[in-house]
Amino acid sequence: xxxxxxxxxxxxDPKSPDEPGKAENTIGSKDVFPSLTFSLPVxxxxxxxxxxxxxxxxxxxxxxxxxxxxxVQTSNTxxxxxxxxxxxxxxxxxxxxxxxxxxxxxxxxxxxxxxxPLKTVIAxxxxxxxxxxxxxxxxxxxxxxxxxxxxxxxxIQFGKDGFLYIATGDGGSGGDPQNNAQNLKSxxxxxxxxDVNGTGKGNYGIPTDNPYATSTAGFLxxxxxxxxxNPWRISFxxxxxRLFAGDVGQNEREEIDIITKGGNYGWRMKEGVDxxxxxxxxxxxxxxxxxxxxxxxxxxxxxxxxxxYRGRSIxxxxxxxxxGDYVSGRIWALETDGNAKKNNTLLMENKGAISSxxxxxxxxxxxxxxxxxxxxxxxxxxxx
Numbered sequence: 001x002x003x004x005x006x007x008x009x010x011x012x013d014p015k016s017p018d019e020p021g022k023a024e025n026t027i028g029s030k031d032v033f034p035s036l037t038f039s040l041p042v043x044x045x046x047x048x049x050x051x052x053x054x055x056x057x058x059x060x061x062x063x064x065x066x067x068x069x070x071x072v073q074t075s076n077t078x079x080x081x082x083x084x085x086x087x088x089x090x091x092x093x094x095x096x097x098x099x100x101x102x103x104x105x106x107x108x109x110x111x112x113x114x115x116x117p118l119k120t121v122i123a124x125x126x127x128x129x130x131x132x133x134x135x136x137x138x139x140x141x142x143x144x145x146x147x148x149x150x151x152x153x154x155x156i157q158f159g160k161d162g163f164l165y166i167a168t169g170d171g172g173s174g175g176d177p178q179n180n181a182q183n184l185k186s187x188x189x190x191x192x193x194x195d196v197n198g199t200g201k202g203n204y205g206i207p208t209d210n211p212y213a214t215s216t217a218g219f220l221x222x223x224x225x226x227x228x229x230n231p232w233r234i235s236f237x238x239x240x241x242r243l244f245a246g247d248v249g250q251n252e253r254e255e256i257d258i259i260t261k262g263g264n265y266g267w268r269m270k271e272g273v274d275x276x277x278x279x280x281x282x283x284x285x286x287x288x289x290x291x292x293x294x295x296x297x298x299x300x301x302x303x304x305x306x307x308x309y310r311g312r313s314i315x316x317x318x319x320x321x322x323x324g325d326y327v328s329g330r331i332w333a334l335e336t337d338g339n340a341k342k343n344n345t346l347l348m349e350n351k352g353a354i355s356s357x358x359x360x361x362x363x364x365x366x367x368x369x370x371x372x373x374x375x376x377x378x379x380x381x382x383x384x
Contacts, residue, residue, distance in 0.1 A: 094154025246305025
């Protein structure tokens, strides 16, 4: 199995969990497209209003498309930008989001790393009438430098407000040595929000209610929230539109945050609920605690953020946030009461290197096995 570094913490010593529990034996997963295998898959999407196809992002720089039928035999290349992407470790083509009006305008957006020195690129492409997109259709919205190879974030999602949300890591190394996550003049360690239909910043605009849209202190107007280490996968609840982020920890704790406008989620002062820098007596005033965090002590060392389950196949999961851990291969369901944790249940174990979750337009939840290149679906019954 290939080992990926995209979401891994800086430490390497697996140790036992806060909530070991017992796996729910009535829920399992199924290889729903058994004839298909992908190369290092890191994201999975459907286009708005189109349940007939799935799109898989391969880290090396390719997006594949295939029919949403169990007996599908092949996938096709939707976009190939390997020549532009600098991949390997935590770098690569990392995120995909379709414009809400994709059916009309053909626009979709990607997040990838490129160049030497390394930078993150947020770009728009235009699909034509065929399943193959011309790589020359790229329009770059903006770029920002990455000081190290790791902690690139990469997830992008549209909210119901029509704006594009972009998750960025703190720039890498360990312990955020440049304190980027707390620096409001840096794109790093943030949730950014931009108006892809606007033009005030060239190929995009700034939502007028962004926290620093009119800052006179030089704070970046793209910033929506900050204080994140490496938010590996963000998602909106398709019912309430709450924004969830799975933020990978340093040495001790992994966390789930519910993102609010202007929120400071604490890194590098805090790692989960614990002080980090300084290691004690940190000033927590104004910081937002995670809705849930867990110890790395049982080998759960790299959270992969997921989705609120809104499907019909598994009624017991309705309204629960499904997430996993890349290192341990465990998957849980987090139940919340508003923005507070109510219950956390272990659903299954030993599911491989979980690089991402996906959600179809009917609310069913899937996950990607990075090492085996498989698309797995949560199902009733312990099938796999």
